[in-house]
Amino acid sequence: MRAILILFLVLFSNSIFAQSLNGAWEKVTNSESQQRTIKLYSDSYFTSSTILKDSGEFISASGGTYFMNDYDYIENLEIHSESAAITGSFFNYNYEIKGDSLNIKDKNSNTIEKWTRIDNADNENVTCWKIHQAFRDSNWITIEDGPRKTLKLLTNNYYQVLALNSRTGQFFGSSGGQWELKDNKHYEFIHFFSKNQKMVGDTLSFEKVVKENIWTHNGKSSKGDYIQERWKRFK
Known part of the structure; x- marks a missing residue:
């Protein structure tokens, strides 16, 4: 019985870790795109930036809090450089994490974004x-x-x-x-x-x-x- 309990706790902790977004993610785009979008996550906050790949020219930035459970991924936007009007807005997504791949689907528009993990956040001072x-x-x-x-x-x-x-x-x-x-x-x-x-x-x-x-x-x-x-x- 003790062995079964230990196995359950190991599997449960691995499941929680697998669902963590903490780290850096890059949006997957087609090969012709000149833009690069990177999103950083701490335990409950995210920031995002979009720039031109070759020059680093700034295009946009955003940030806010987020929440996720087994079914939903929700963002509460605090800022977007292109629109002050959407400050405070909530965005609700379906999501799926498989290894270093993340797919999110907007529940209203059905738009799907694909992201790939490019960095982790496994130090207590990384936040x-x-x-x-x-x-x-x-x-x-x-x-x-x-x-x-x-x-x-x-x-x-x-x-x-x-x-x-x-x-x-x-x-x-x-x-x-x-x-x-x-x-x-x-x-x-x-x-x-x-x-x-x-x-x-x-x-x-x-x-x-x-x-x-x-x-x-x-x-x-x-x-x-x-x-x-x-x-x-x-x-």
């Missing part, structure tokens, strides 16, 4: 972070929780920054690409930047410390200014 404090004029300034926020979602190798107002649907900007931690430094390799196309291909580096759910980093911003920031776990 969605929200800007919490910034060091300015010799003081730490706390950025209060509210609809206006800047988020950074990380998977094992990919990241996306998203600045938004979830009440008004105002989009302030997005950037993203790949990252790595080397010699205690956090490096970000920029693949796209909605505010400054010239930053594509550049690398930013930060000193990084994560302690008690607070990520503290310092280094140069995309504008070249020295910054010190604290981020806290968001979703």
Whole structure:
């Protein structure tokens, strides 16, 4: 009986892991498409970006919360760079995950999207972070929780920054690409930047410390200014 219970728990835990979206997924397109869409997932938040493959030119970005059970995959959109009007909208899909493949079908339009996993998220510090404090004029300034926020979602190798107002649907900007931690430094390799196309291909580096759910980093911003920031776990 004990052996059967252990086997059940192993199978159950494997089933839960198999259904996890945590990580990075790329939308499957035809070979002629010039666009690339990547979606990043933490436990309950997602961000998405669409760019031109060759140049990294920014096309669109979105983000919001999501929920899934055995039958439904539901997104609650907080932001979409192309339409403030759809902020707060819910989108309901059927879905199927097989290995590293994900198919989602819109229940209203019956449109089917196919995605393939390109990265995982198996580290406790790989999640969605929200800007919490910034060091300015010799003081730490706390950025209060509210609809206006800047988020950074990380998977094992990919990241996306998203600045938004979830009440008004105002989009302030997005950037993203790949990252790595080397010699205690956090490096970000920029693949796209909605505010400054010239930053594509550049690398930013930060000193990084994560302690008690607070990520503290310092280094140069995309504008070249020295910054010190604290981020806290968001979703």
